[in-house]
Structures are given as C-alpha cells and as structure tokens.
Amino acid sequence: MPTAAKKRDIDLSEFPPGALATYTRLVCLACIFDLFTEQLGLAPRTAYSEIKRHAPSPPDLTAHKPARPYFDSVEKHPRCPSCDAAKRWHARFTLHRVEGSKLTDAPRRALVKSLPKSDDQFQISDAKSTRRAVFFEWLDATGRSLDFADEGWLVAATRAYLERAEPKTDWAEVFDGLRSVRRSQRLAEGWQRDGARLFLAPALYGDALLVQYLLSRSHAHGGVTLEGRLTLRELVRRLRQIGYLEARGATQGDEFEILENLIEQLTGGDEPVKLHYILDRRDFLEKVKTVYAHYA
C-alpha cells in the first residue's frame, strides 16, 4: 500500500545523496524461531521476548553475501534460501548509514531526535572508518548500481562522483536533460553547464576519469572512461596531458606510484571518518508479533 509505505519513510532529504547509503535485507523469522525453540529449546514465549530484541550488526546487512538468517531477493514472493519459508515469515531490516561531517551532523541529530523511541523501533550506532575505506565501499555500491552495457553509465558515474565531491550542489538539477560531459578548455576550476553539455575543469574531469577507470577496470582489460578504453599507462598519460597530474602534484614516479598517489588524494586516505548507522526495526517488530501469534 503506497500510503502506508509513505508514512513509513523517514525523511532523509536533508542529507546530500553522496553522504548517505541505505541497505535493506530480508531476515527469515522461521529460521530464527527454529533456532530458539528447536535448537535452544526455549518456550515460544521466551523465544519471542529474546527475538524481539534482535538487531543485526551493520555487516549483517552490508556484507556482499548475506548469511543465514539473512537473505536478499528481488522476487515478489521470495522463499527463504535456508528453510524455504514463504513470505509471511520474512521481515525487512533497513539500515541507513550517514557519513559524519559538518554538513550532516546537525540534520542527523535532528532526525534521530524525531524518531519514535518505544520498543527500540530504531537503533542508533556509530563506527569509525577512514575516508579511503568509505570511498571504496561507495565505489563498490555505485558499481553494482550501474549498467556497464549502457554507455550512459559514464555520465551516471560522473554524477555519482560529483554528488560525493561537492555535496552542496543540486546535481539532480545540473544533470537534468544532460547529454554529455566534457573537459573544459577554459575553466581553471569548477564546472559549467552549457546547453546539454557539462564542462568540467581539468581537476574535476581527471577525478571523473579516475573514478570511471576504477569502476570499470575489473570488468575489462584496462578501464572504460569518457576518453575511451584505457590501460593504466594510457590513463596516466592522458591525465598528464590534461594537466591533472600537475594540478594534483603527482607527476613523479611510475604509473603505479602515480595511481596510488592519486587514489590517496581522491579518497582522502587514512583520515578518520565517523559513520552513523540508523537501523529501522519497525517491519521486523511487526512481523515477529504476527509470527509469534502463529506459534503461541
């Protein structure tokens, strides 16, 4: 029901898209009840009060391959891959991850304050990471959302990168009706839209090429970029030609050292970053109740 779904959505519009990630995963309550009642021998009532408190850790919901009792499915009527339980036994966890920064701290505090507190419908937790680790997680998630068979992915990847790099800009508006991304011959920094084309200054354009290369290099020999398919050596040569290496102070060393240096700057390296997790347990709590009613 769309109206119910709408009521359920929490308002995340204050967060720049590049600083927010949302993960959802199904959990099989038949598997969980089975564990507590059959294997641990608890009475249904005791099992119910234990299970109600269950909260997955972020890796349970973010890891590539889910482990029992969690699973992923895009089907309308999925079955649990472990016990074959039907949909009414499944619940969905939703996890929002906000990268801590000056831009996100105030809206995050306001959001957390506004959430209902009873029954731990939402659980809040923090974790420490580095800019580099967060960047590669973002790169990985972005890569899985793109269709590399469609050339439009190059523009989509550029947009995703810009959303991260310059979160204050309304990129949805900038990319509305956009047909191509080019390197600007005039701009020393920043970007400019001209008709259906977006022009990027060499530093931003070089970042975009690097991101495209990193996204696609595992899919093919070399990587595919707005400048065509490039091996690492060709990429570095191209980046040198457009003045990107000079702009980043990365002119020394062989191509591997240069790539490492560029990645360090692109990602932010070992600089610490705080991750804030908001776990939405509402669907889980509802379904646990229903399933318990069936057991009791």
Ligand SMILES: [Zn+2]
């Ligand atoms: Zn199951």
